[in-house]
Amino acid sequence: MKAWVYKEYGNSQSVLKFETNVEVPSLREDQVLIKVVAAALNPIDFKRMLGAFSATDSPLPTIPGYDVAGVVEKVGSQVKKFKVGDEVYGDINEKALDHPKRNGSLAEYTAVEENLLALKPKNLSFVEAASLPLATETAYEGLERSAFSAGKSILVLGGAGGVGTMVIQLAKHVFGASKVAATSSTAKLDLLRSLGADLAIDYTKENIEDLPEKFDVVFDAVGQCDKALKAVKEGGRVVSIIGSVTPPASSFVLTSDGSILEKLNPYFESGKVKAIIDPKGPFPFSQTLEAFSHLESSRATGKVVIHPIP
Structure with missing residues (x-):
């Protein structure tokens, strides 16, 4: 071959x-x-x-x-x-x-x-x-590990990447987030909004650690754990897929499982998750x-x- x-x-x-x-x-x-x-x-x-x-x-x-x-x-x-x-x-x-x-x-x-x-x-x-598969399963496993559930707020660092685009959509359309915020460069802010982000943050112009509000969960897809820890609520969770982490943040490496894709297939078929x-x-x-x-x-x-x- x-x-x-x-x-x-x-x-x-x-x-x-x-x-x-x-x-x-x-x-x-x-x-x-x-x-x-x-x-x-x-x-x-x-x-x-x-x-x-x-x-x-x-x-x-x-x-x-x-x-x-x-x-x-x-x-x-x-x-x-x-x-x-x-x-x-x-x-x-x-x-x-x-x-x-x-x-x-x-x-x-x-x-x-x-x-x-x-x-x-x-x-x-x-x-x-x-x-x-890999991006969706990583996004799903991270949301599960952070005990994300309906009514919670989330900040996604690196919202326009492979994993970030899936975290925004799953948090919003599958898990029932009350608010989704995400970061990207200027040119990609409209994409974040189209995926379901309520707040699209231009990381070239704004520092997430200076945001007035804090989030129940911060999903770090870019390796900025220290910034993520400053944006999370007291008692909230920071989950990271890249770089070194400082407790209480945690990181993980995906365990692949076809049953996650089976579970999400209806969302792909309905067009809710793209x-x-x-x-x-x-x-x-x-x-x-x-x-x-x-x-x-x-x-x-x-x-x-x-x-x-x-």
Whole structure:
């Protein structure tokens, strides 16, 4: 099969290579083989490629890619939920940093445990579906960990990124937030409002620690824990997905679970929660290096998606 592969750690532009004769991954009994239609990039992909998680990584060579949307090509003997021909999506690595798969989604085929997948909502394109799993599940797990519930207020730091765009929507439309505030650069404020933010804050002009009101929960998607702690109410929660944290803030690494996607599918199908695709994309498979370069610039809006594959 065709795939993007790196055999040593380093910058994506120097180590990631296009290969045309890679072995299709073998299938375990609890896995399905997916013909990949679209894949999305996440910051964890290039950080892993740089060797940031080498102590708990699987041995090289590696095909990167966590997010996948595609069609079931083959099923293992123990698979109950899916059959050949089903359109599915998911985050293929249950533990994001604990020996993630060597055969990721930036390939024509990938093998994934059935419990990490869900049926693709019929109204979503493969591009939209591929953009959702890791960011949506991270947003959902963070809201759950912060004990977020109806009637509470939340501030999202980094509201226009892959995870931030999902936190705004889930907090508002799934969890029933009383107020959603979020930060972004000037050009992206309208996007935040369109997703359900009641207060869109331009971080280039305002300091969140100076805001007159404090929030029940602050979801830090950019690594600004110290600022987040100054914006949270007494007894509130700060949850972070990047950078070092100071108690009482807490951080977590996602555990992927297809049942979260199944639970949220009605919200995707009704259009209450939308996939946010970076306007420069989707990038064709041949332009995967350009896609990584765009993601690494920290200027992406929503998710950077690769399609078609190959």
